[in-house]
Amino acid sequence: MIRDTIKAAQVSAMKAGDKPRLAAVRLILAKLKDKDIELRTASAVPEDDVLVTDVLQKMAKQRRESITLYEQGGRQELADVEKAELAVIEEFLPQQMSEDDTKAAIAGIIAETGAAGMKDMGKVVAALKAKHGTQLDMGKASGLVKAALSA
Numbered sequence: 582m583i584r585d586t587i588k589a590a591q592v593s594a595m596k597a598g599d600k601p602r603l604a605a606v607r608l609i610l611a612k613l614k615d616k617d618i619e620l621r622t623a624s625a626v627p628e629d630d631v632l633v634t635d636v637l638q639k640m641a642k643q644r645r646e647s648i649t650l651y652e653q654g655g656r657q658e659l660a661d662v663e664k665a666e667l668a669v670i671e672e673f674l675p676q677q678m679s680e681d682d683t684k685a686a687i688a689g690i691i692a693e694t695g696a697a698g699m700k701d702m703g704k705v706v707a708a709l710k711a712k713h714g715t716q717l718d719m720g721k722a723s724g725l726v727k728a729a730l731s732a
Contacts, residue, residue, distance in 0.1 A: 582629055583629075583630050583675075584633050587609055587610060588610070590606050590672075591603065591607065601662075604666075605670065608666065609636075609637065609670060616632060633673075634674065637670055640670050641670045642720070644667040647663045648660045675716055678713060680721075686709065687722070687729050690705055698731075699730055699731060702723075
């Protein structure tokens with residue numbers, strides 16, 4: 582399980598005295614704890630690896646946005662901190678699909694669902710997320726779906 586790997590990384594970072602890595606791992610664990618607390622009242626709780634991957638993907642997206650904003654604002658030292666956190670977060674994410682693999686998966690789902698145009702985009706994106714959600718950046722994937730359906 583991914584959660585166990587993250588906890589093991591926390592212990593190894595503590596033993597190594599790697600404070601920046603330890604801080605990033607603790608951030609991840611804090612977000613996971615928040616999500617666990619949020620889901621206590623939920624009727625359906627997703628599988629743990631799916632939950633952890635979803636939290637990690639959101640954290641990675643936030644870091645990428647922050648890096649862009651800091652670099653535009655001329656705050657390179659803050660961007661570097663975010664990049665270091667992003668590197669740690671990406672270590673725990675499952676291997677992402679390449680763009681070619683993503684396009685092939687999209688083409689397969691379009692053929693499978695019989696999607697004809699932009700009105701079917703939601704159906705295609707939902708099927709794509711259900712099949713490959715942990716292996717994709719859904720922001721990029723939705724752009725590829727839009728391109729495939731408009732062609």
